[in-house]
Amino acid sequence: MITRNSLFLPLALLLTPVISHADIQGSGSSAAAPLYQKWADAYSKNGGPTIAYQASGSSAGIKKIKENTVEFGASDAAMSQAELKKEKLIQFPSAISGVVPVINLPGIKTADLRLTGEVLASIFSGDITVWNDAAITALNPGLRLPNKNIEVIVRQEGSGTTYNFSDYLSKVSKNWQTKFGKGLTIVWNTRLTQVKGSSNIASTVKKTPYSISYIDYNYVSQEKLDFALLQNRDGKFIAPSAEAFSSALTNSSWKTDANFEEMLTDKPGAKSWPITMGTFIVMQQRAKDVQQTTATMQFFTWAFMRGDRYVNSVDFVRLPDSLQARIFKEMTTVTDKKGEVLNWNLRTDMHAKN
Structure with a gap:
């Protein structure tokens, strides 16, 4: 203070x-x-x-x-x-805060599913379309993933959440960077479900089985949404938390240079959340x-x-x-x-x- x-x-x-x-x-x-x-x-x-x-x-x-x-x-x-x-x-x-991949995956508990940035990018680009895809299965050998289509829900309007999410995906996936890049808005694949506002993202995920989306951490906590663990730059699969966001901040130049333009995504640190x-x-x-x-x-x-x-x-x-x-x-x-x-x-x- x-x-x-x-x-x-x-x-x-x-x-x-x-x-x-x-x-x-x-x-x-x-x-x-x-x-x-x-x-x-x-x-x-x-x-x-x-x-x-x-x-x-x-x-x-x-x-x-x-x-x-x-x-x-x-x-x-x-x-x-x-x-x-x-x-x-x-x-x-x-x-x-942080952006979090949230899921509605029947039979899978929160924090059970593991994802990497590359796999996340492939899901939101439309290259991975089913939950038991080989790339997801390889990361989760102990889970019984359903042979169901992935219902992808995204933000329609210009959103800072989208900006941070797409910035992260651009850093970890060359394919995403080439096809979509980063921005407040993204030209999404037409088969994806587009909604306005964080509140609508939360409610749509809740009522849509086999869905995935991205949303800010405060909504995850308050709406009791299930989330996936995400692999960070140091190779650790971690959950979103205040400690994880603080770790990403500590590993940036915000404190030393007040460089607020610097993105806090994909920062080093074993405890850093990748999409801070x-x-x-x-x-x-x-x-x-x-x-x-x-x-x-x-x-x-x-x-x-x-x-x-x-x-x-x-x-x-x-x-x-x-x-x-x-x-x-x-x-x-x-x-x-x-x-x-x-x-x-x-x-x-x-x-x-x-």
């Missing part, structure tokens, strides 16, 4: 009066929606303004913040520094409405300083203190229309009693 002593703050920031109640509009990642909604509920109950967040998908969130129609956008795919500079935006991570991802907040660097922008930064300040416990409660992983300090530095670059740096209050105890 960030502490006041960990930051150098001009006196003016500490003396700035708290902004009065105002609705703050956010839009984007459906994967991270439970986190932002949890933060928003707690913040409002402790005297903060109302936060209205629309789980519209990462592509929609980026589009709306570019259009300046919301106070913040949310995406599970980091924008490049070049695009941020062009669009006059700032970006910072809010938490980390960050989720990000994107804001205008030059405020259209100083009061609204100030209120938004106060909200995220509170979230980092007082909201750590809520991160774990919705199955995300909090950012290390050193990263949070770097995020505050990025937030202090926001200005008004004249280019003057905004003065915003960091005395979050005025908003939070618990």
Whole structure:
């Protein structure tokens, strides 16, 4: 958790009066929606303004913040520094999580099935179509895999989850990289079932026997979805967990260089989850409405300083203190229309009693 002593703050920031109640509009990642909604509920109950967040998908969130129609956008795919500079935006991570292959395979318990990245790529590209395919059987000699078609369920709209999933498959499968590559959207095989939103992925998998999909870890936990073990870069078959996501983060340059553009997929480490991802907040660097922008930064300040416990409660992983300090530095670059740096209050105890 960030502490006041960990930051150098001009006196003016500490003396700035708290902004009065105002609705703050956010839009984007459906994967991270439970986190932002949890933060928003707690913040409002402790005297903060109302936060209205629309789980519209990462592509929609980026589009709306570019259009300046919301106070913040949310995406599970980091924008490049070049695009941020062009669009006059700032970006910072809010938490980390992971993408998980989930299954509905009658007779097979959660974490019993083992998959490699190469086999996963072959399933989602349509090259492997039945559960007892030789490639899957070879990885699972002790399982009685059914001679049933694999019902593949994928995201239809632009999604940061898809971006991270396809980035990973591009790293582990040359065939996938050549045919599909990575992106917020993928031109899926027409025989695959396409649905919108993480919630719909979860419900469709539950009601579709012999299905497989990919979804964010918090939905796996909360919806009690069965998942497959995945082989990581070190050759270990592991389950998704907070420890596994943290291991991938530790083996990246996020901590040392604050290089948030770096993907957290396919990182080394015996305990690293192969499809770890960050989720990000994107804001205008030059405020259209100083009061609204100030209120938004106060909200995220509170979230980092007082909201750590809520991160774990919705199955995300909090950012290390050193990263949070770097995020505050990025937030202090926001200005008004004249280019003057905004003065915003960091005395979050005025908003939070618990």
